[in-house]
Amino acid sequence: MESEGILLGMGNPLLDISAVVDDDFLQKYDIKLNNAILAEDKHIPMYDEMASKYTVEFIAGGATQNSIKVAQWMLQIPGATSYMGCIGKDKFGEEMKKNSMKAGVNVHYYEDEAAPTGTWAVCVVGGERSLIANLAAANCYKSEHLKRPENWALVEKAKYFYIAGFFLTVSPESIMLVAEHAAANNKIFTMNLSAPFICEFFKDVQENALPYTDYVFGNETEARTFSKVHGWETENVEEIALKISQWPKASGAHKRITVITQGADPVVVAEDGKVKLFPVILLPKEKLVDTNGAGDAFVGGFLSQLVQEKPIEDCVRAGCYAANVIIQRSGCTCPEKPDFS
Template identity: 85%
Template sequence: MAYEGILLGMGNPLLDISAVVDEEFLKKYDIKLNNAILAEDKHLPMYDELASKETVEYIAGGATQNSIKVAQWMLQIPGATSYIGCIGKDKFGEEMKKNSTAAGVNVKYYEDESAPTGTCAVCVVGGERSLVANLSAANCYKSEHLKRPEIWSIVEKAKYYYIAGFFLTVSPESIQMVAEHAAAKNKDVPHVLFVYRYMDYVFGNETEARTFAKVHGWETDNVEEIALKISQWPKASGTHKRITVITQGADPVVVAEDGKVKLFPVILLPKEKLVDTNGAGDAFVGGFLSQLVQEKPVEDCVRTGCYAANVVIQRSGCTYPPKPEFN
């Protein structure tokens, strides 16, 4: 099988700016430890201050981009994955390009001239961290970019598409275009919410699953039942059955397909080896997708997802060693 460009991700690219800070820094910007918030005006000067620190690290992030990078890492085939999103024309945008390209992903960012690149400040104190996300340019993606012949050719080349729910508030038209193309060509569309009838794979965690059930008036908080109900929703294309995959932290992964539910154990990790659970879900999806595009059975996809998540939670941020040690 030709793997070049087989997997395409679309989402909100955020450059993680990670540095060790002190309690004074947190106090100055009114940040609490072990918290994740959206930036307010009072936080905006913080990004340049973090960038000036000697310990600063830049990691190309955002949920979908994390998953695509992990899939690329697991595949170890240059150019197997592509990614589309919006960045600004600035130094952080250049860092993002450099970082993602070095990871082997074929990135095709839309560059917005009016907004700075989306960033996520990762403030580390004594091994604990606080996240402050500033979406900025990530919110500015336009479907006009997707319609450009050189960009649409990437859509046409791909056989699998991964789009996280976060992108729904940014460019629903772009999602609709890709979903309709995939349905017409019998391609796979993992994870996108309002074009539900087009989705072949749905990923989430147990909290998201229960919230989804509540919003839709399903009188159950049983994750297995919810996964089954999601998998049985009507589809636009009958070629692919829908498979629902719900992670539950240290508890087994729930997979619903063909009216049945299977549970898969995760790889348990001693507490002292746990560094950072941030990005674990993104890594699981990336590992899963790396096998899905190779047409491996669901069992192999889940096993690989668990391996990738296990590697990432032993490191700072959604990062990984040069090569996976996975058979």
């Protein structure tokens, strides 16, 4: 494979502020476990309280950036991946740059003069996590940055693209520029449903991008919300995956494949009107550290094999391997080398 810059991600770079909290904290800020939401005014004091009251870890995160970092780790080829998004000109932004470059990702951040770097509160209770995003600068990405020659060169170079659904809330124009480029040049464009609220409140922009997608990722909760929003009247994840795979396509060069994870239950893959189930690697409860980033890691592992043109079985196996590694660690962090074969 021609490896340099083969995979490009675009998304909302957020610095993870990760801590094990307690039920009182969740109640105080009206946080539900296993959920991902955007911060409201009532959540803003929470970030400082987490940092002062609990033991906090800082990790360069955000859904797409997590997946790209994991793909980079799995590939072990310097510069195989690139990433774009918006950060602030501040200490958290510097932390993010350092962290991503250390991971071997070629980052081209747009640096906003006014807004602070976005943060992602990761509240962990009993191994389960809840995410509250304060997008801040991540919300300020502009397609002008993408169009700059040095950045568009990354698009030209890449053969695979991955964008989490969260970016639909920020720069749908950038998504469509990349999606149309991929369709016109017979490249692979992949997206994630990302969160129930994306399927509910950003339905129109999601539907605009969907015809361009060659792979759609998601989990069972997102899939069921997608089904409900589209009036499909089914909760059956296999049926929903199939329906998403059969959504009309903007380019006939590739079929669409839907990949839905279900926690400890099998991964659902729908393609060519058929559904296959792939078992995940089960982990004893005592080895589970936290589920934050498991879905992102799955996508990163999957993409690491996809860009090498491996069969779908290998892509899913790599996704399950990466997710299994990540949930045994705090936050979406990787050991030095993978031992996937």
